[in-house]
Amino acid sequence: MNKPVVSIITATFNDKQSLLETAESISNSTYKKLEWIVIDGASSDGTLEWLRSNSANIAQWLSEPDDGIYDAWNKGISLAKGEWIVFLGAGDLLEPNWLARALNKNCESYDLIYGDIELIFPGYASSFGKKCGFAWEKTATKLKCSMCLPHPGMLHRKSLFDNNKFSISYKIVGDWEFFIRTRKKIRAAIHYEGQVQAIVPLGGVSASHQSIERHFAERMRLMRDYQIEGCWLENMKWAAKRLIARHASLFEMIQRAVWRWRR
Numbered sequence: 726m727n728k729p730v731v732s733i734i735t736a737t738f739n740d741k742q743s744l745l746e747t748a749e750s751i752s753n754s755t756y757k758k759l760e761w762i763v764i765d766g767a768s769s770d771g772t773l774e775w776l777r778s779n780s781a782n783i784a785q786w787l788s789e790p791d792d793g794i795y796d797a798w799n800k801g802i803s804l805a806k807g808e809w810i811v812f813l814g815a816g817d818l819l820e821p822n823w824l825a826r827a828l829n830k831n832c833e834s835y836d837l838i839y840g841d842i843e844l845i846f847p848g849y850a851s852s853f854g855k856k857c858g859f860a861w862e863k864t865a866t867k868l869k870c871s872m873c874l875p876h877p878g879m880l881h882r883k884s885l886f887d888n889n890k891f892s893i894s895y896k897i898v899g900d901w902e903f904f905i906r907t908r909k910k911i912r913a914a915i916h917y918e919g920q921v922q923a924i925v926p927l928g929g930v931s932a933s934h935q936s937i938e939r940h941f942a943e944r945m946r947l948m949r950d951y952q953i954e955g956c957w958l959e960n961m962k963w964a965a966k967r968l969i970a971r972h973a974s975l976f977e978m979i980q981r982a983v984w985r986w987r988r
Contacts, residue, residue: 730758731824731880732784732807735815736797738766741775743816750924751813752782756824760784762804764797795891795899802886809838810881817877818924826920827880837861837914838880840922855921861914868908870956872901878923885910897936898943905951937970 733751737744744763751761765772765788773788780786785804791797798812809828813819827838841857858875859867867873889907891899941963948956970976 728756728758728828729808730760730806731756731809731811731828732760732762732801732805732883733811733813733819734762734764734798734801734805735813735817736764736766736791736794736801737768737772737815739768739770739772740815741768741770741772743814744772744775747813747815747817747819748779748782750818750821753821754819754824755822756828759824760805760807762786762801764791764801765789766791766797792893793896793899795895796893799890799893802883802890805883808883810883810886811878812881813877813923814925816926819878820921820923823878823920823922824880827917827922832915834913835915836882836885836911837874838917839875839914840878840917840920842875842877843921843924844927845924846927856925857918858916860916861911864914864916865908865911868901868904869953870959872898872904874900874904875922876900877925895943895947897940898947902947905947905953937967937976941967 735744735747748761751759761783763776763783763786765776765786767773767788767790776783776786776788784806787800787804791800794814802810811819811824823840827840832838839858841855843855856875858864859873864873885907889910891903892906893899895902944963945960947953966976969979
């Protein structure tokens, strides 16, 4: 079987150290038919100089102002030549054997291939929990009310993005909006239960207590835009999270407790 090329797209901005950690994890992958595309939002922390000095190890890179992560991802998609696309944020770590395992089977009929992600708190060596995927039949239903796919490290067939990119009008829930809009285009998907695809630090833009209010507002706008109804339980969870997030220390304590319990 001819192994397909996988395009890994990383969006970054003023986060050089995290980018170096992601770069190391990609270099340690046992799957070698990779192209790494880095889209930098015109960083001023030495990222540009690092990209220039390491251009031999990066298939393509850009450093210019953008309109958020989904704008950067769209730029990366336009440059990608692989049959499969993976999105890894700066600081996300690709599990070394994930791609080799996931693409070692007949995957011609699938448009999405995904496993699970390990979640860590920055500064802690061990995992604090796992975000597990679900079988696609369950996921396709749950996507109506929440972004339930473990997105970092997930394999997307590039054809999913033909004439169909991320909406830059959403800054936090654009990946959820993409799957709501395109899920009927997905022929089939497979979840490899128990297989970790990436290690992801908690506290990103969509999870930090500072952004919960904005996340909640975008969530409600998306549901209005698509006239989504019947998600009262998920909305109640987000309303509670919104209230707790007003107290940063309490929010962090509860978040840590939840992921310790899920571990």
